[in-house]
Amino acid sequence: MSFTLNSRFLRNVMRRGKMPDSNSQISIDPLTPHIGAEVSNFQIAEPMDQSRFGQIHAALMTHQVLFFRNQEMTLDQQKDFARQFGELHIHPGIPGPEGHPEVIAIHTDENSTRIAGEDWHTDVSCDAAPPLGSILHMHTVPKTGGDTLFASMYAAYEALSEPMQTMLGGLTARHSGEMAYRGRYAYRGVDDADLVYPNNDHPVVRTHPVTKRKSLYVNRIFTEAINGLTPTESDALLQFLYLHISKPEFQVRFRWQPGSVAFWDNRAVQHYAIWDYFPQTRSGYRVTVAGDPPY
Template identity: 45%
Template sequence: MRDLEIAHVEDEVIDPAWRDGDVQPITGELGAEISGVDLGADLDDATIAEIRQALLEHGVIFFRDQEFDAEQHKRLARRFGEIFVHPNYAGTQADPEIVMIRREPGDTRVVGEDWHTDTTMMPKPPMGAILYAIEVPPFGGDTLFANQYLAYETLSDGMKRLIDGLRAIHSDRLVAGPQSRASVGRSTKARHDDAWRETVSTHPMAIRHPETGRKALFVNVSYTVGIEGLAEDESRPLLDFLMEHGNRPEFTCRFRWTQGAVAFWDNRCVKHLAINDAGPFRRVMRRVQIA
């Protein structure tokens, strides 16, 4: 497969051949907003292929003014792969295939408030997620996304050679379990019971995207806890540098939510962060992850 490139604003943008839709880039490096597509409909294979192509080209894609229920949400997700059941939320939700993410007035923390790639403690993390806005505040509650292709590609050749030979250790102990403080102050709780058991996996610090062939930086604050073969005091400075580097403003886009808006991101090359700045207002989202 050819190596896909994300268009810069000064370049000609080549969009998929939407029959009734339109693709507008959010920034020169990441993200696009798509109109003219009803995600609640039973979409044909050609439209699904176009959505997938847009996702691969832009990293994260957005849709507005959508209306679909939980079953339609899951049907849409299954067009891109099997549904991923999150081990740290399955026991806290009515439907294990869906995570309802609520931010209530008075919450001092929100789900995903640190820069992260979803669920990287798993041997095979999910390829992506589809997040739907049910109730949004009149201001605040935006989500930031960061392009990890660019995070890798802008490293020096020496740093690339260094991390290309290293694997990072990923664990969920910072975000779940009885010792974690991540759920304190927020309405949506991860599992923290005594029966919880830590999940640990290792992944290359720079992964090659299985569909585009491009390499992406693959470390994040929420789950990456060390580097295989290195002591904590040896690995921490390198991880801190790479995590900060991956969040550079020029790699990012910011999405302001409206009711009925949808974000679909590629978890293999994009990090994200939720902002807790909605004041005295609720924010209710529904998420389905794709294996």
């Protein structure tokens, strides 16, 4: 299967080309007390001044994942927006569309046998410096289904008892690209026989470099084991943490529409892509912002 740009979608973007008034006030409407906010009066395709960048950045720091509706943009415009937040990340296992190595085509249809991200995870946590965040723009969505769940790892950490927080605070865990990716994208035509996937240790509790808040940083897709524990101890502790982080109290659930965008802070949230819409099509593009080594 090959992935090419959705040319009809891009032609529509070029033809309409109408942008809202850049002076209109950005609205930030929280969706839950712990996580998620909907942003309106803001077009990602539009050049952003310092004031508007400051408002979006501050909202992301507070709410951890931002949702935007009715966004029209080219891949270049999506990348330009992402670059305001940092260098762009290139995925270790998924080649981008022609001319856009920093873009991941997200696509599921009647021929799909699996999808990426169908379990709780942070993106590419096997990297030494995992991504800061991801910006996903959907252009084709099923009539119903295909929602994405996001969970605040701040809220999950803060809900733990102090003795548990203290114990976890001294631990690191192994994050394995090999475990997560080997053979995973064969269904997309990716032959990874010659690829070496990254494996790295990260703290089980990380400190956000901007907000300084602490969050849980182990996830089902990438975390292989907690270092220094016996395999039985590590498995038991990880299973407890995975159960804990999946509590609905820490979550927001986003229902996509054509043109919706989600921008999540990969340092503070985990997400879960729900595949309940087979054989319908769900399709979009993700641009990922590079991050720093967790501490």
